[in-house]
Amino acid sequence: MAQEDSTHLRPSLIKHGGLQKFIDSGKTLSVTVSPRDDSIAVYATSNSHARPSSNSSAEYHPIYMAIPHLPPSGERRTFLTDTSVIFAAAQNLVRVAREESVQIPDTVDGIKAMTKLALDYVNHCKECCIYAAQETARRESLQFDADHYRKLYTCFSLFMVLYMPEGGFEDAPVGDELMDWLNTHYIEPSTEDGDRLSSLDRPWEDETFWHYLTRATLRGLSRASAFFLGVLSQHPSPNLQHLSQRLIPLLTNHPRLHQFAAERDFAVASRRWKDKVKSLRLELDRVPEEDREDGFENWWERFSDIVSILEGRGDSVKRIVSELGGDWKEVCAVWSVFVDTRIRRSDLPDLVEDLLDELPPDPTNLEDVIHSSLFLGRPTQALSQAAELDIWLAAHLVDIMESLQLIDVEPDDSEHSIRDHYILSYAEYMRSDPSLWRLTVDYMSSCSEIGKAMADQVLMHVPLRLHRPKGAHEGETEIAQIHAGQLAGVLKEVIATCFEYKREEVRRMICRIAAQTFMQEKEYGLAVSYCASAEDWPGLGRVVDRVLEDYITEGPETFARLVANMSPVLHSLRAAPGAHGVFLHRLMFAVRFAEFHQRRMMGDLQEAAFDLVAMFREDLAPRSWWAVILSDAVELLQHSQSMLFTNNDAVLFLHKLQEIDMRCAQGAQDDYLAILARTMKGAGEKQIFQRLQVIRLVLARYTARCGVIGVGGRTTQGTVY
Template sequence: MEKSRNLNVVPALVEAGAFQDLVNEGQTISLAQSPLDGSLGMFISPHTADVNGSKKSFARSNEEQPIYFVNPQTQPSSERRLFIADTFVIFSALQNLLKTPEHHARRLIENDHDVNVMRKLAIDFVNFIKECWVHASRPISRPDGPLQFQSDHYRSLYTCFSLFVVLFIPESGYEQAPVGDDLMEWLNTHFIEPSSEEGDHLSGLEKPWEDEIFWPYLTRVDRAILRGLNKASVFFLETLSKHPSEDLTHLTETLIPLIESQPRLQNFNTERDFAQSTRRWKDKVKALRIDMERVPESARWDDSENWWERLSDIVGILEGRPEVLKRVCDELGGDWKEVCVAWGIFVDPRLRRQDLVDIVSDILLDMPPDPTNLEDNINAALLGGNLSEALEYSLKLDPWLAAHLADFMGPLHLLETNEESDLSIRDFYILAYAEYLYSDPTLWRITIDYMYSCSDIGKLRADTILTRVPLQLRQQGQATNSETIERIRSGDIIGVLKDVNECCLQYNRESVRRTICQIAARAFIEEKSYGLAASYCTSAEDWSGLGHIIDYVLEDHIAGNPAFVEHAAAIAPIIQKLGLQSNVNGVFYYRLIFVTRYARLQELLYRKELADAASDLITIIQDDVAPASWWAVILCDSVQLLEYEHRLLFSSSQASLLLRKLEEISVKASQGAGSEYLGILSRMVEGKDQKEALKRLQLHRLPRHSKFAAWPGYSKDKDLARPGSASLTL
């Protein structure tokens, strides 16, 4: 899965060797990264060159230039997504273990119970990978086309993860136990030697040693012994019981019981009993060697082969002679793994995990791993205790493997720490895997969970991705079910928006939640869904954003949009909610009160409920909730109420209040503050001029209306306004 560092596009943006020509023309190749999936857009763009010490900007050519879209990562296919999602469940279980109070601070495991839980989770990984390998190996038709990763890839993951568990997460109580049997089981499970037709042929012969292929085939007995496959070894050795050489049959009769009785740790209750039995068994092997040495040179041959040398190799293996192990493995086409494993069975049956490093290092000097085989190098690094190298190779094989190995290594104290770096080794590989997941936007939830399991660097990266998740709020979006869209618009937090909100709450990312609410608010503002927009601004405590929404609603009235009342009513429910919050900015709170009250005033005027309209208008002024810029507009609204022919709608004191407001506007305008007090009215006046707006306010004087004579204390000789004061308009 190792990726090339080169990104090749066809046809090429620039031919090979011609990049300097492009630069000479004042252009270069630029990249832009998509915030959705990390893909790159490649295109020709102008650049700034240094000409005689000054910067010169070249203009782009008029020629149309293509844009190439490439992704450094290969997006997971459908079956790969299933693998990612199912193994994520196990990863989450480990994170939950590490979130317990005793582990949360350092993310370390330090007791047997938790190690056993970790071992269980690691084995779950192994078993699941095995299932994927078996599934990928089945020759079945696949409707989605060939698998993105073939069965051999999952077999490699299975092999490497299994070895990690054997070496670093043994069963509780066996940490200091000899490791030979466990390694032998691993070797025979993952590197099976197939049976051959030759063996089937020889097993049917009465005198198989007379067949020309018998002695060459008998070398497989060596491998069977190296692999601990004693039954297979004994089967072919028993065929020699009828061999004409009495020396050979005698030695074979002694050898077979030795092979069958070789002590194995799992057959003993204590290591001490195992060690004692092993010493006695070794003594018997030495005795067999002495008997072999007594065979004369002339008797060591039959008609076709030197049987003594063949038998000597078998005995040499049982003796645990390193040079014999290496030579036999080399002759049989084996590799370093078989030597390392056989070392723990024959050379040093009490070999422990912590002693493997030196043994494996020496063996690898003579029998290095295949440099072209990543799996082989990972296994060599694990057995050799070079975990940093194992992770490097694992990343090249599959970032999934590197991430999940590192996730276990961290709590088990297996990774080095670098105090100078803000990013731990564990987090580095987790984030590398998360970047791979990032290439598939549908996996955003899993991606951020991996990132949030890391330190601040990972958390900030996850914050960025979370704020870029498409919320699918727009009605024209076809990716979201129409019913879901309608429920969102009715106030339900469901769908993607609900998932994102839950992530913020789960990981205590309050600032991210507020940002996402602001993003949702902007989307609703564009659709003039001001009620939802105001709700999300309130949730984000974005008071300036709420102020903008109020401005948008008021702009409807300024523009003569009849939807003003409807939009104002949509944001009205926010008032009660804000009244219970202590951190609300008072300016925006009172502006919200004003827009809802003013919308009610307009609705009453439209319905000709003038008495209620007059009462609301006076309340708006008395409570001082109207911004100064709207005073003139409100006074203009009062004219039709003042001119109502049937009865007075204002008391004298209320009329005086209107005139005082009118006078204040006139004074402020004369003092140069006309834009502040007359700006909105001037936009609503056809001429759109402050002088025209002021003129509208001075058309009629209140006392000229004879119906005001009914006011208590009214006299034709007195004005309710001082001479020269402003008058209300029609």
């Protein structure tokens, strides 16, 4: 393993020379990967193939937490989130193109749209570079400095210049665009030098004067060149005065492609301009040798260098740029403006390859290496180098490259395409910050099925934060927001993301996880709702069991309050197709049983009596709860002011009680009396049967009252109810 790929544990887990002792102790190193982010835990554990030493249990070994990427923070996180919006727009553009069965490079609108998005990337790099360079930003702790974003800016903008020309200029001369790019990103000569020289009375006596004038000429800065050539009208040499005045119109009238409607007109103007430069060379060569010095500089040689540039002498351009401290990029731009004015993008690889033989790129400067690969027409190689500089750059370049068909789209031996490789690497980098899970999923989901499967795992491990913190008020929790009708926070985002990317199985799994959490928090209405959304009918049954358990352990008041939010969910479930009948039936019982107790506690005894009878008549009540329901009915049966049940109701209760007695006599006491025993808080068998006798006695008295009074409730068609 290369040294840069190694992780050094501090303090050392194994002391120097102690490896054999560590092995003999029966331990080995283990690694556990976090499901939440890309961190890992390294620790010592027992080796199943070794026999641990007798004192190994007393040894202490620390757990080391390591992470392959530094999580993005501050300006970096802002940069990632802002550019993710552009990425999403690019994916939408690609999706629409696929739906219409067209290729982006084949449509003018597609190219324009993708160029606009690429320009947005460039502008974000520029803005972040400017921000990081500001004094306020320098006072902050920046994760990446201004120079880093400047490199992203230069690389992405060069990619646009070379591979995304403006419509109609694909096969046009590229010189002007290269020079504009060079002047934008590598400003020479400096404004400070120009200001300082312009403040001098005799600037030609300054040692930087001719360097400044030559560099301004190389870069096509005709205004600056014309200004300082005008200053030479005060030079003591009449020859230089005359020649400088002759040179000014040549520089200011230098033909540039953007000034002409047709390339042919540009070529004609360039030839005529070159003829004027030749005429100036003839005049320059006629200057006597003794007049070529001014006591400070051999002005003739310096002036000759400038004329050589205008003449387009390649060897002179290379020499002059090198003497001024320039590199191959500057030679390439100057070459395409002065030496070969009709050079096209397709010609650049051959030109640059020749230039790099004499002026090779700096191998320690990734920015320069990436530039050379882009100029040489090697996008795949440029991506590999861009990933070393910043995986963000590689991921967003490769996305555009594939859209423009600049790289191979077929998967390699790893079953990943080039695009997927860099996009997934970037997504793995973002996993170092769990708060960026949404962006991580967006990028992973834009890849093949492997990427989508990785996104599924990210979604399933997003912390939902549904547990109510200790000491928190109800209004401060996400659960309270959900009760208020605002499915807010992480859960809403995760489910929305599953819908967006059609990850139905993942959505159901997350709903099951949420339902379990809500059940733990005793938010049974939400638990039922999410079980139904996940179509987890066994889970729904577990929620009902938990609700009924609360009745046993906490009593009817708490039970009724906890089940209050389940009723609306029940109505929607009964109307929805596909609900599992058995579990829905149990839910209906729990809700009806809770409504019975709620009405009883509120004093609405008649409606409570209707609920109690309905649980038997509609066969909602499980047999294990019959005894409990009959026990709860005693209070209503003994009500002295009104007859709440009909005679038939009382007979129904007696039939249920008789079945309980008969089944218990046959040995099925656990099936019929276990829950009643638990509600009676540890009562013995004797007390339980005494309770059944009480129920029987109350029912007998109620039946007798019905017979004496002759009504026992409402009378319809001569029948007593």
